[in-house]
Amino acid sequence: MTPLEHALVALGRELELPPAPDLVPAVRARLEPRRGRRPLVLTLAAAALVALAAALAVPQARSTVLRFFHLGGVTIERVDTLPRAEERPLTEGLGPRVSVADAATVADFRPLLPRWIDHVYVNEGAVLVLLRAHGKPVMLTEFRGGIYMKKILGGQTRIEQVRVGRDYGLWVAGARHLFRMPSKAPRMAGNVLLWTHGDVTLRLEGPLTKAEAVRLALSIVRQ
Amino acid sequence: MHQGIAFRTAYLVAGNAADAEEAAQDGFVKAWRALGRFRRGAPFRPWLLQIVANEARNRRRSAGRRAGLALRAANDDVSGDAAPSPEASLLAAEDRTRILDAVNELPEDARLVVSCRYFLGLSEEETATALGVRVGTVKSRTARALDRLREAL
Numbered sequence: 303m304t305p306l307e308h309a310l311v312a313l314g315r316e317l318e319l320p321p322a323p324d325l326v327p328a329v330r331a332r333l334e335p336r337r338g339r340r341p342l343v344l345t346l347a348a349a350a351l352v353a354l355a356a357a358l359a360v361p362q363a364r365s366t367v368l369r370f371f372h373l374g375g376v377t378i379e380r381v382d383t384l385p386r387a388e389e390r391p392l393t394e395g396l397g398p399r400v401s402v403a404d405a406a407t408v409a410d411f412r413p414l415l416p417r418w419i420d421h422v423y424v425n426e427g428a429v430l431v432l433l434r435a436h437g438k439p440v441m442l443t444e445f446r447g448g449i450y451m452k453k454i455l456g457g458q459t460r461i462e463q464v465r466v467g468r469d470y471g472l473w474v475a476g477a478r479h480l481f482r483m484p485s486k487a488p489r490m491a492g493n494v495l496l497w498t499h500g501d502v503t504l505r506l507e508g509p510l511t512k513a514e515a516v517r518l519a520l521s522i523v524r525q
Numbered sequence: 526m527h528q529g530i531a532f533r534t535a536y537l538v539a540g541n542a543a544d545a546e547e548a549a550q551d552g553f554v555k556a557w558r559a560l561g562r563f564r565r566g567a568p569f570r571p572w573l574l575q576i577v578a579n580e581a582r583n584r585r586r587s588a589g590r591r592a593g594l595a596l597r598a599a600n601d602d603v604s605g606d607a608a609p610s611p612e613a614s615l616l617a618a619e620d621r622t623r624i625l626d627a628v629n630e631l632p633e634d635a636r637l638v639v640s641c642r643y644f645l646g647l648s649e650e651e652t653a654t655a656l657g658v659r660v661g662t663v664k665s666r667t668a669r670a671l672d673r674l675r676e677a678l
Contacts (some may be wrong), residue, residue: 325528
């Protein structure tokens with residue numbers, strides 16, 4: 303290799319490439335309805351597609367799922383028909399109100415919070431903070447770890463990639479979508495900014511524009 | 526098994542993570558459904574990457590001009606390595622930026638060949654299959670791209 307080629311190889315190691323998502327659940331869901339139709343071809347490339355083959359062995363019927371995305375601990379599904387869910391206020395079922403220090407102990411991570419916040423809510427390992435914008439509530443939810451919540455989007459809900467400083471995020475807007483946390487009934491949700499900061503997933507929901515949501519998110523992570 | 530390289534290939538072609546994830550997903554699904562046409566004994570990875578790269582190209586065309594590649598922030602870890610590679614330690618920050626700017630200015634065909642060969646570490650044969658061109662084309666595009674980069678630098 304020439305010095306320039308060595309330099310290009312070195313450069314490749316320092317490019318900012320987003321981490322590869324786990325594609326197996328989404329691919330599995332999309333292939334599931336076809337399972338059993340092609341037992342012969344399964345043997346052709348079994349070694350190369352071992353992950354997919356293993357995934358296919360898990361029974362799961364999701365014929366309506368068109369796309370899967372993952373961001374931090376959130377799974378986002380694009381479906382052809384949005385399931386029904388209730389419209390409920392953001393402020394419903396927040397959980398106990400505790401000090402920030404107690405929340406950090408209960409949730410086992412130090413939440414990123416606006417400076418003036420001294421009390422938060424904790425609910426199933428997540429830290430919830432009630433903010434306000436345009437006189438209406440804005441919910442900040444933070445949690446750490448693996449897949450925790452799910453969003454289901456119909457065709458009229460937009461999703462786009464955003465940056466929150468150096469963090470990656472997704473802006474979900476347009477038609478209301480379905481939001482689900484563990485052991486809670488699903489509800490409909492409005493505009494949402496999702497992003498990850500280290501191993502913490504953060505979610506802002508409320509009557510915000512994309513620019514407002516990103517600005518608020520930046521003010522939170524830069525505290 | 527091939528998720529990482531499939532996603533990175535899609536990202537370098539499509540230019541953003543959301544399109545890359547979709548392209549990689551679609552690529553795996555199409556590969557699965559096209560397994561009957563896969564030539565037994567042929568290397569699987571380039572065949573898969575060709576499908577993924579096609580998906581990514583389709584998305585990039587519909588999305589317009591892609592954003593340029595960017596360097597990781599200086600204080601970020603590099604691929605989890607405890608120490609920089611010998612090559613990396615030879616590259617000053619200024620050089621990195623100049624080279625990357627020059628790569629981003631390359632015509633799309635040349636940039637993709639450089640990305641596959643040097644950033645993803647694909648062989649000439651793998652690059653050819655992934656980009657849907659002949660090995661000879663990869664060689665000539667690579668040579669021309671390197672000439673352009675030398676001129677620019």
